[in-house]
Amino acid sequence: MKLFLRAYARNKGAIAGIIVVLLVCLIAALASWVFPYSPWDMQGAPFQPPGDPDLWLGSDSLGRDVAAGIAYGARVSLLIGAVSTAAALCLGVTLGAIAGYASGALDDAIMRFTEFFQTVPSFILAIVLVAIFSPSLGSIVSAIAVVSWPPVTRVVRAEFLSLRSREFVQAAEVLGHSHTTIIWREILPNALAPVIVLASLMVANAILLESGLSFLGLGDPNLISWGYMIGAGRSVIRLAWWMSVFPGLAIFLTVLALNLVGEGLGDALNPRLARRR
């Protein structure tokens, strides 16, 4: 563990990334304490430029606090990012593990199914799914999960295929372990490294997808989100640039930070590749 942390710390960008991610988490956690009012409520005059001590990121066309919107939006973004990634991982790891371990006809069937999802453009599919099931937190999370599991399946399957023929797995077979024990105890822990890296990038991608959906007006109507704020500020961008710029910056920084974290994790979990750089 200590070794892992040291390898991770060697990547300066990854340190910056983790700091930004933790900061976003902190903002999300403290949102209701710093802004003890609903982000949908009017807090001052409309179109207040940033710099006002009460509305330091300005207010929007209905006089709502942009800073409060960003803080509450962080909750939504992180929640959707984490939950949809978790759901996609469950589905992707399970299918990938089965495909890689079973091989043969089952593997073929699962991989063709996966490819079917990969051929459909993911954002369009997400829009269609959310539009059909009406926008809500649940439907958005499910839609994002549905479009982001195929890469996980492919990675996990590849890991399983190579680990399967390793001698320690054969040894487990000779010791008489059941299939489930071999998958769970012998192979899966050794296949996790690339999945962890992939997961951090998937969270970033999920946040982007969610922002895209709310930008198009397909967000959960009861929850404020960064994408929705940009969408709302779009028509008045020449009048009130801060309405779109600050949520945009929030998305940009969070996604960049998560990508940096992913790269740092990749270096730390695969130190031989990192040193070559």
Next chain:
Amino acid sequence: MSLLSVQDLTIALPPGADRPHAVAGVSFTLDPGEVLCIVGESGSGKSLSAAAIMGLLPPVLRRERGTIEFEGRDLLALSQTEMRAFRGARLGMIFQEPMTALNPLMRVGDQIAEVLAVHNAGGARDRVPELLAAVNLPDPTRLARAWPHLLSGGQRQRVMIAMALALEPTLLIADEPTTALDVTTQMQILRLIKDIQQRRGMGVLFITHDFGVVAEIADRVAVMQEGRIVEAGGTTQVLDAPEHPYTRALIAAVPHRMAAHIPAEGRPVLEVVGVRKTFRRGAGLFGGGTTVHAVADADFVLRKGETLGLVGESGSGKSTLARCVVRLVQPDEGAIRFHDTNLARLDRRGWKPFRKRIQMVFQDPFASLNPRRRVSEIIADGPIAAGTPRIEALHRVGELLSLVQLDPSAADRFPHEFSGGQRQRIGIARALAMDPELLIADEPVSALDVSVQAQVLDLLEELRQRLGLTMLFITHDLRVAAQICSRIAVMQHGRIVEQGETAQVFNTPRHPYTQSLLDSIPGRSWASPVTSLSRAAGEGWGGGNVTTNTAQPHQVTNP
């Protein structure tokens, strides 16, 4: 003046390594027309010394002091450009892994011609067939147009030698050039190098870990241990009268004695009858692909308390056959009778009770232990899966570790904290935790250094006697087989071509393939000091008329 003179060469390791210097104060000289062997175990710094001469040291390693003089010029003082003119033209090098040393996207002939073109030698293309012929490759003109993947390992190594010799260098550095090759191919390559060296009067710096190879090829020997040369001298002197304790230990560790087993007369534990296994390679959705007969009609009987050696070169099907016995591979045909049960007919559930009784030790100690589990879990997992209470299984771990001569405190550590030999002991402890009757050892020592190899072999032999194990021992190394097996079965192309008592197979081989295998044992004519003693006791294999107390030797010969 000597051709190559290395004086006080010292190469520092990066801070935090297990010792300060990879190579410490190494000095040696090499005369034209001489073969100098540098012998040592892995990590002794022998390959780095060669890399330093070629100017191929990895960037993290730094030369602290010392000089390398070649034909009177200091190689270390040369610039990159000057060094490039030397490499290839005056200094040739052959590497260990012929499979990866050739560019897969270039025809063989073009690669050789490129070496000539780089050094501005005229008529590059015309000289290629001549060079290929010089390394005894058949049909050079056609072979020059072949792609590397079409060649066997031995052929590729010949091409590498042809490339190294293209500009007639005066010094050839060979870094374990035969380690990755089969024993019969190894002998051919050794003879080829020796032959070319004598014809051209080159100096050869030959790096190896195998004293048999040394006996075969060297004029002089330098033994390296932990970055230092501990002993150097003429081949006969070092091999027959080693002075340094490390050299003595290394030579004693070379498998050299014939096992003095009395062949078992007990009831058969394992009978393998007519087993076949065919693999289909590269078959896609629409058929096609090729079939490989990995095991074709194998029969053998393993009696209680004996060790049967399954010997063969790579691709002979010996590992597949062993994996059929433990159902890592499902045989296509034939019967595998363990006592009275035909294992080949059982399904996964039916197999379960036999998992306790048949265990396996694997080849690669670095791949055969799960890196994410502690040693205690690795060893106790099997018994727990077989129904032993967890507490009891964990309690036995300490006992098992001392059985394989490891400290019981090893239980709480992870596999990466151990050396290759120690890991192999953990692998053996894992197999023994099940109290098996039959132990299948698939090349258990071939990934280990020779001194560690000897320890593991001794351990296996001791355990076999103490626990009354029956063993199926798979190996490509005939010397190892001779030391540990009471009977030997020789496999070629998936068939068992000969089997019989070890002494009989070694002294009066009947099948031509067995004969060629025996002739290819490197250093067969060399009898190490210890061997001479045991031979006097009638246990050596060198003599023709060794009498053994054998029962009727039975033999399966395939025409």
